Amino acid sequence: MKEKEMIFGLRAVIEAAQAGKDIDRVLVKRELQGELFHELLEVLTMHEIPIQKVPLERIDRFTRKNHQGVLAFMSAVTYQKIEDIVPLLYEQGKNPFIVVLDGITDVRNFGAIARTCEVAGVDAIVIPARGSVRVSADAIKTSAGALHSIPVCRELNIRDAVQFLRNSGIKVVAATEKAAENYTSSSYVDPVAILMGAEDVGISPELLKISDELVKLPVFGTIQSLNVSVAAGVMMYEVIRQRQLTVDN
Numbered sequence: 001m002k003e004k005e006m007i008f009g010l011r012a013v014i015e016a017a018q019a020g021k022d023i024d025r026v027l028v029k030r031e032l033q034g035e036l037f038h039e040l041l042e043v044l045t046m047h048e049i050p051i052q053k054v055p056l057e058r059i060d061r062f063t064r065k066n067h068q069g070v071l072a073f074m075s076a077v078t079y080q081k082i083e084d085i086v087p088l089l090y091e092q093g094k095n096p097f098i099v100v101l102d103g104i105t106d107v108r109n110f111g112a113i114a115r116t117c118e119v120a121g122v123d124a125i126v127i128p129a130r131g132s133v134r135v136s137a138d139a140i141k142t143s144a145g146a147l148h149s150i151p152v153c154r155e156l157n158i159r160d161a162v163q164f165l166r167n168s169g170i171k172v173v174a175a176t177e178k179a180a181e182n183y184t185s186s187s188y189v190d191p192v193a194i195l196m197g198a199e200d201v202g203i204s205p206e207l208l209k210i211s212d213e214l215v216k217l218p219v220f221g222t223i224q225s226l227n228v229s230v231a232a233g234v235m236m237y238e239v240i241r242q243r244q245l246t247v248d249n
Contacts, residue, residue, distance in 0.1 A: 005074050005137065008059075008067035010036045017043045022075040024134050025050040027059055029069030040070065048156050050129045077135045082153040082161050085124045086168045096170050097239060098193035100126040100162060102203050104228060105133050111142025112229035113196070118146035120236040125150060126165075126193075128158040159206055165193045171212045174203050175235050177225060179214035186215050188239040189246050196232050199225060 007016050007023075014036075017023060026044055028037070030053045044051050049072075059071045082098075089096045099122050104110050110133040117125055132154075133139060140147045155161040166172055173186055174195040188194075195211060197203030208214065217231055226234070 005076075006062060007072040007074065008063055008065060008070060010040055010068045010070050013070050013072045014040050014043050016072060017047050017049060020047075022078050023047075023049050024073045024075040025052060025129075026073075027052050027054050027071045029056050029059060030054065031056075032069045037070075048129070050156070073134065075135055076137050076140050077147055077152055079135075079154040080124070080151045082124065082126055082155060083164060085151055085153060086165070086170070089123055090168075094123065095243070096168075096191040096193075097122050098124050098126060098165060098170060099232065099236070100158070100165075100172070100193050100195045101132065101197075102128065102158060102195065102207055103131050103198040103201065104196070105131070105198065106228075107133055107136060107139045108142050109133075109199075109227065109229045111139045111144075111147070113232045114139070114143040114150060114152075115146045116229070116233045116236055118143070118150045120233075120240055122150065122236065124153055126153045126155060126158070126161055129154050129156045159210065162193070162195070162207055162210060166210065166212065172210070173213045173215055173235075174208055174211035175217065175231060176203050176208060176214055177216055177219075178202070178208065179216040181213070181215050183215040183217055183235060183238055186213050188242050192239060194232070194235045194239065196228055196235070199228050 007013050026049060059067055062071055099117050135147055135152055162172055170191040170193050172193045172195055195203060217234055
């Protein structure tokens, strides 16, 4: 990782957060204490920047300079809030089309999904602040630059974000092998959010519980699931297909 993508040192990270820099996450040494450290925690909490306590050795892997046990990763994009995006979409007379990614950690999958989102006219991508891929330079490259043109909303509480979508009149459809109905049986003509989960564990139970509908992509071979970026593409283009039929008719 290039050093321009990182900030290290207690005071440097505090000042970057206070200045409104787009910080993706901060690693801090587990045993770190002191007045300045507590000031750092207050600032990061205030600005909703994820904090991860790690062994010193992990920070040393990124830099051997005087990091003081604190290392911040800068975001390659400016994150937005879904609470700001949705009202604007309605004001503009749009029919909201959102993609929510729960626990996607593979950069290539994320980049591929973002590229399809941009091509498919998705209005925003929602990701959790913890346990999710970073919008890194590699992700932007894989997305063919799409991550520079589509809003990415990083939410500290992904459940609250999904509930906000539902409360805003947006139907949340979760793609999961646990579903009984095929994905083509649902309607995506009205405001919709497609919820996709990680390939290994899928969508978290708490999100499945509050989703409006659960749908699955049929499997006919011996492998029980599609690559998540492929599955996301199938779901997005079903939205396009149904909406286009409505326009044509």
